[in-house]
Every structure is written in C-alpha cells, then in structure tokens.
Amino acid sequence: MTMQAVILQNGGLELAEVPIPVPGPGEVLVRTLANGICGSDLHCVTHSHELAAGVRAVTGGDLLDPDRPVVLGHEFCAEVVRNGPGTEGTFAPGTRVVSPPMLARPVPVNLGFGGVEAPGGYAEYMVLTEALLMPVPDGLTSEVASLTEPLAVALHAVNRGALGDDDVPIVIGCGPIGLAVISVLKMRGIGPVIAADFSPARRALAAELGADIVVDPREHSPYDSWHEVAAVDDPARYGRQTALFPTLPFRPSVVFECVGVPGVIQQVLAGAPACSRVVVAGLCMAEDRFLPTFGVLKEIDLVFSLYYTVEEFAQTLAHLAAGELRAEPLITSQVGLDGVVDACRGLSDPEKDAKVLIVPAR
Structure with a gap:
C-alpha cells in the first residue's frame, strides 16, 4: 500500500x-x-x-x-x-x-x-x-x-520570559511565532502588548490577536512606545535598577525576539530598556554577532527558548479547547x-x- x-x-x-x-x-x-x-x-x-x-x-x-x-x-x-x-x-x-x-x-x-x-x-x-x-x-x-504545537512553542517562550503582572512586553517580529506569543500574552492578561513588524499584513494580524500598540519600525521605535506606556509615578512599580541606571520610573520590560535573522539580537540589545529580559524565540540558522557590552552595561538578561515540555503541550491544547487562546x-x-x-x-x-x-x- x-x-x-x-x-x-x-x-x-x-x-x-x-x-x-x-x-x-x-x-x-x-x-x-x-x-x-x-x-x-x-x-x-x-x-x-x-x-x-x-x-x-x-x-x-x-x-x-x-x-x-x-x-x-x-x-x-x-x-x-x-x-x-x-x-x-x-x-x-x-x-x-x-x-x-x-x-x-x-x-x-x-x-x-x-x-x-x-x-x-x-x-x-x-x-x-x-x-x-x-x-x-x-x-x-x-x-x-x-x-497546538506552534502555540506550545509560544507558551514555552512566554514561560521562559517569567513575566510578572506589571511587565510590559515587546514582540519584535509578527510572523507565526510572534503572533502566537501575542495570543499567549493576551490570554494571560499581560500588557499592554507592543508589537513591531515591517509587514502591514502581519501588523494587522497582530492587532487582531490583541496587540495593544502595533508599530512599523521604519516609522516609530517600539522602544519609544514602551517608554510612553510603561512610565509610572509609583516607585513600587518600578522595574529593576542598577548603578548605571539608578532612576528608571518605568514598569519592567520583556522583549521577545521572534525574527531569527542575523543582526536582530544586537538591534534588540541596543534598543531594549536597561534591565530588560530578552527572550530569543526566533530560530536563526546563520552565524550571528552581537556586542556583549550592550547587554553587560544594561544588565540585560538574555534567554533562549526552543520547543516545550509535554505538560506545556497539554496545557496549550486545553487552552485552545476552552476558547481561552485565540x-x-x-x-x-x-x-x-x-x-x-x-x-x-x-x-x-x-x-x-x-x-x-x-x-x-x-
């Protein structure tokens, strides 16, 4: 047969x-x-x-x-x-x-x-x-x-980001994984979610899946958008601060790199706020380079993410079945x-x- x-x-x-x-x-x-x-x-x-x-x-x-x-x-x-x-x-x-x-x-x-x-x-x-x-x-x-499988990848990436309730996430790249990350973030009530992509079609999908602020990086920096919405007056809501960046009146940030193209990690390290956590979910198949100085001086946590656990896979299926995950x-x-x-x-x-x-x- x-x-x-x-x-x-x-x-x-x-x-x-x-x-x-x-x-x-x-x-x-x-x-x-x-x-x-x-x-x-x-x-x-x-x-x-x-x-x-x-x-x-x-x-x-x-x-x-x-x-x-x-x-x-x-x-x-x-x-x-x-x-x-x-x-x-x-x-x-x-x-x-x-x-x-x-x-x-x-x-x-x-x-x-x-x-x-x-x-x-x-x-x-x-x-x-x-x-x-x-x-x-x-x-x-x-x-x-x-x-279920690609959304489990996104759920695992969000888990790797270890976001708190007050974190403001930035999603760089709105291909399938970036869009899935947006969907998981919205399911968990984390936001506002900032999303960036050069493609008008993908920006439209990001908005449909719940991204609160969607930007074309050629016209507006997603990190400027973060500064606009993450500013707070309450010191109890400030993100982590360091000796080089002792006064940051902003909520914490987590950046999801969902592009997977050489040079993007360096762009994120250069643009991301100090003390951010950066989750690399984009699978880059080529050699890449970045300047550690940007991450060191800003004390950025760089986290890489791939696949999921069997438990996360089962959780994703349950969320889909319950209508909780778009x-x-x-x-x-x-x-x-x-x-x-x-x-x-x-x-x-x-x-x-x-x-x-x-x-x-x-």
Missing part, C-alpha cells in the same frame, strides 16, 4: 508515492487531517545540511539525514486508523489526536525530520507513539488543533499536498500568508 507525501530531497520538495508507514511496538497508524507549514520547515528546505550539522555539534545527535528523503511536518492533527503491536488500544479508530512530534523509540525520531518510514505531516498517513497521544476535544476543529486568525490559507510546493514559495512574501495548513484530503 502506498500514499502521497511531499518529500524533501536534493534541496527541493516534490510530491511522491511512498509506502504507508508500519507502526512499531506501542505505535498507532494515523491519517493526517491538518498540518501547519512551519518556518523551520522552510529553513530545512534551504539549509538542511547546516541544520543537521548544527544540531550534531550542539547535541551530539542527529536530527535528520539530509542525504536521504525527508518527510517534513511536525504541527499536526490526525485521526487514529489502527493500533499497532503492543498498544493498549486507548484510542479507538476515528479518534482525533495531537501529539508532541516525537516517536519514543530506542533511538527517538523527531517527526517532521525523519525519512519516509517515519513521515511527518506532509503525508497522508503517519505513525505516532500511543503514550504521547492527546485526544482532541469535541468542538475544537482539526485545523485549530494542529496549531488561534484562528493565524490560519490564512489551506492547501492539499499538491499545493505544498507553491505554498512554501509563497511564504517568502509576508503579505500573502501567516500560517498555511496542509489538508491532505483537499
């Missing part, structure tokens, strides 16, 4: 017929209902060898083999087809599920970066680990449920498997789309 899948090989994407994967011990076969195209997928298409080498250098392990066909896709909602050997049958066929994109095998597989034998969501069928499955509640669409505006297009190649090309234009969903049944 074969299925359709979009495979990455030789530096490009193509639609192909591949074998339907066979579930191993403790695994289930599922049918993909919806899968989001992630920025890291696009990076993988153009920089697969650099990505593989970087992960190997940091972790000593292999994320993917760029010399073999890869089936991308790690933001998915799926439907159980059948339970494999050694499963408990917890989820009956037809049950809609989401899962952290990991196969818990003796040698774990990062779904979305594996080969055709362990495909990600750019395919009609996948295999998933039963113990990691989470049922999608009735009333939550498969499309929104597929956003996600629908993120979805700007849907395509079938035959539209993936063109959709990936189109995502280079920020005015066209934010989050494109692959719906294999289309």
